[in-house]
Amino acid sequence: xxxxxxxxxxxxxxxxxxxxxxxxxxxxxxxxxxxxxxxxxxxxxxxxxxxxxxxxxxxxxxxxxxxxxxxxxxxxxxxxxxxxxxxxxxxxxxxxxxxxxxxxxxxxxxxxxxxxxxxxxxxxxxxxxxxxxxxxxxxx
Amino acid sequence: xxxxxxxxxxxxxxxxxxxxxxxxxxxxxxxxxxxxxxxxxxxxxxxxxxxxxxxxxxxxxxxxxxxxxxxxxxxxxxxxxxxxxxxxxxxxxxxxxxxxxxxxxxxxxxxxxxxxxxxxxxx
Numbered sequence: 001x002x003x004x005x006x007x008x009x010x011x012x013x014x015x016x017x018x019x020x021x022x023x024x025x026x027x028x029x030x031x032x033x034x035x036x037x038x039x040x041x042x043x044x045x046x047x048x049x050x051x052x053x054x055x056x057x058x059x060x061x062x063x064x065x066x067x068x069x070x071x072x073x074x075x076x077x078x079x080x081x082x083x084x085x086x087x088x089x090x091x092x093x094x095x096x097x098x099x100x101x102x103x104x105x106x107x108x109x110x111x112x113x114x115x116x117x118x119x120x121x122x123x124x125x126x127x128x129x130x131x132x133x134x135x136x137x138x139x140x
Numbered sequence: 141x142x143x144x145x146x147x148x149x150x151x152x153x154x155x156x157x158x159x160x161x162x163x164x165x166x167x168x169x170x171x172x173x174x175x176x177x178x179x180x181x182x183x184x185x186x187x188x189x190x191x192x193x194x195x196x197x198x199x200x201x202x203x204x205x206x207x208x209x210x211x212x213x214x215x216x217x218x219x220x221x222x223x224x225x226x227x228x229x230x231x232x233x234x235x236x237x238x239x240x241x242x243x244x245x246x247x248x249x250x251x252x253x254x255x256x257x258x259x260x261x262x263x
Contacts, residue, residue, distance in 0.1 A: 022211075
């Protein structure tokens with residue numbers, strides 16, 4: 001279905017970047033502030049849903065050639081993988097670790113393995129939400 | 141009066157004006173006759189109300205606690221961009237669904253344009 005609403009298309013191009021910025025911010029802020037993988041993934045999927053609504057589904061699927069079911073599977077694999085990664089250090093399942101590192105640009109940063117787990121959660125949320133929206137939007 | 145007191149006063153004033161603006165917008169939605177004038181009241185004045193309230197909150201936190209909230213700035217920009225477009229889409233959908241204009245309307249220029257376009261496509 002083609003629509004010729006120039007205002008909506010132009011504004012959506014700008015607004016998508018604000019939504020993506022907010023999604024990344026919420027994802028990274030999750031350790032010490034409100035936010036985290038679930039809400040970051042939801043905001044990220046609203047950016048995709050906005051693109052799917054404003055432009056064609058075919059156009060966006062050409063521009064973003066992911067299979068969102070595989071994205072969800074990759075997220076689940078990542079989350080379980082961090083759980084099994086703790087076995088390498090001879091501790092129990094899903095034990096999390098953190099340490100402080102001096103990165104060249106950011107200064108002293110606390111890096112945790114919870115972030116990788118949260119990345120898995122975010123990918124699962126994005127994959128599931130976009131898959132649901134795409135499957136109910138298609139005509140049978 | 142110190143600087144932070146003056147800034148706090150300005151922030152309170154901005155939030156009060158924002159609240160009054162939201163009330164005016166709500167009264168406009170109730171009292172206007174058709175969807176187009178209602179959306180005129182709903183988009184413009186409530187956008188300004190939200191912008192003033194967010195700006196007041198931003199100013200308050202920036203001066204009293206020294207916390208510059210990027211989220212509030214992003215919210216101001218986001219609402220300023222999206223809310224008029226939402227109003228535009230609602231009125232456009234209403235016009236395409238042939239919602240009648242108010243009885244006091246004297247001119248509908250879009251109707252002529254659309255009729256011309258339909259005749260051209262008919263040929």
